[in-house]
Every structure is written in C-alpha cells, then in structure tokens.
Amino acid sequence: MEPRSRTLWLRTEPLHAVVYFDEQCRALGRSLGLKGFWMGYFAFRTAPMGAVGQGAATAALAVFAPGMVGRALPSAWETVTPQQAVEARAGAAARALRRVVPRIEEHAAVLTEPLTAMVEDAPALARPLFTANRPLCDRADPVERLWQLATALREFRGDAHAATLADHDLDAPEALALTAGTGRVTHESMRADRGWSEAEWTGAVDRLRSRGLLDAEGNATDRGRAERDRIEDATDRLAARLLRPLAAPRADALLAALEEPARRVLRAKLLPFPNPIGLPDETDPGPVDESPSAAG
Numbered sequence: 001m002e003p004r005s006r007t008l009w010l011r012t013e014p015l016h017a018v019v020y021f022d023e024q025c026r027a028l029g030r031s032l033g034l035k036g037f038w039m040g041y042f043a044f045r046t047a048p049m050g051a052v053g054q055g056a057a058t059a060a061l062a063v064f065a066p067g068m069v070g071r072a073l074p075s076a077w078e079t080v081t082p083q084q085a086v087e088a089r090a091g092a093a094a095r096a097l098r099r100v101v102p103r104i105e106e107h108a109a110v111l112t113e114p115l116t117a118m119v120e121d122a123p124a125l126a127r128p129l130f131t132a133n134r135p136l137c138d139r140a141d142p143v144e145r146l147w148q149l150a151t152a153l154r155e156f157r158g159d160a161h162a163a164t165l166a167d168h169d170l171d172a173p174e175a176l177a178l179t180a181g182t183g184r185v186t187h188e189s190m191r192a193d194r195g196w197s198e199a200e201w202t203g204a205v206d207r208l209r210s211r212g213l214l215d216a217e218g219n220a221t222d223r224g225r226a227e228r229d230r231i232e233d234a235t236d237r238l239a240a241r242l243l244r245p246l247a248a249p250r251a252d253a254l255l256a257a258l259e260e261p262a263r264r265v266l267r268a269k270l271l272p273f274p275n276p277i278g279l280p281d282e283t284d285p286g287p288v289d290e291s292p293s294a295a296g
Contacts (some may be wrong), residue, residue: 007100012115015147018147032084046061049129052073061090105142119152127155130152156239164238178227189276194276213227
C-alpha cells in the first residue's frame, strides 16, 4: 500500500497542474506581455517569492538549467509585477478547474478545512517555495483558495524532494537523467523540458554510469532503480509531515474526497502521459460519483 503522503500528492497534483496544461492557462503569460510559455512559467511559479532573479529561482526550482531560467528572470518583472502574476495565475487556474470539474465549489467546501489545517501547521524552515505560497491561501474565491492550497502542498513536497536529491549527492541533470532511465519519460524530452544542453546531459549520464546507476544505453540499472526508489521513499517520509494535524480517519476521508476532483482533471485529458511532472495516468474507466465526500 502506498503511503498516505504519496496518495496526497497523486490527488492534489492534478488540481495544481491545470495551470501548466490547460490551454487558457498556457496562454496566460503571452496575454500579459510575457514572451512565450516558459517566461510565463518561471514568472508565475516564482512570483510568490517576489521579484527574484536567476540565482534564487534556479536554486528553489532545483532541476532547471540556469540558462533557461535566466532567459526569463529577472526580465519578466519588467512586464509584470509578482503580485499581478500571483493574481493572474490563481484566477486562471480556478477558471480551468471550473471548466473540467463539475460541482468544484462543493468539493472545495469539503476540502478547504483539512487542507488549510495541513498548510497552517506545516513548518517553514528550509522550504522556500512552500513558505512563499502559504500566505496566498487566504483567498475569497473558494476555487482559487482550493487551488492555492493544493499548490502550497505540492511545493512543500517539491522542497522536500529537492533536499532529498541533494542528500543523495545528485545534481539537477543527474536527477533528471536517473528518472528518465527508469522509463517514466524519455531522456530527450526530459532534457529539453528542463533546458539542459546535450553536452550537459551527456556529462550527467556519464557520471551516473560511473556510479553504476545507468547502463550503457542510459537505462537504470537495478542499483539505479533502487536508488530512485529510496529517493521517492525519503520524499514521502518528509512530505508526511503535512498530515500530522489530521488523525488517521480524517486523513483517509480527505484522500477519499480528493479522488473525484483529481480523477475529473485526469479524465479531461489536459495532461499528457507520460508527463514531465511524473504523474501516472490513474483514470478509472468505471462510473463516477460526482457527490463530494465528507472530509471534515
């Protein structure tokens, strides 16, 4: 049985991810005058931290090539302010959720209290993206609030994952190449999506081979797969801190209540599979119960 913390990610990440894959969300940056999807991505993702530059953003985001980040930041702040970016992305994400999840406001009414309890109780130390997103959760619109809560939770896990990669002595392209070696995504798509040059990627693959984690074809060895499993297990352990304020029955009720809206997003076919964020396709061909479950 997968740990609750991983189930929490599997059922909140789809709610957050509409901001990357819904077509209207993807066009948001250009509508504000930003140059292309990626300038918008970096501006919107880092805006909760303020008008950060390349160095701080690269460190917080963990897996993107510095040059890719530097093409967007800090120049994006000449076009939009961080506050404008924060408001625009929350509004766009809420509109996307309203389009693809029937009765999303009823789901939000059930989910907000336990999600808020977790976000408010979670520690801030060494969690830069989570800490920047937490104050943004007190939003008047219930669907914007649900989306922002899901976002804060996923950034908490993301901060934990970045710390785990560093603890396992993996730099950014090595971490990505090891993931690609497990077959979850292709090497070329992962390299291009995160902005690493072919030479940088080849160097990372060679270093992983020297450690016995990848074979000659770039596939993960048994040792590499075990290392990847240890990384995921450690991330789950650190992310489990989120669930501390919920007793087990309440946590299970929350996870049950999240299943339907998450499945609706996946069924809407907004997300490609495989995808660079690692979400599996967990859509269920069976009937869907549209009534929110009690998670309070």
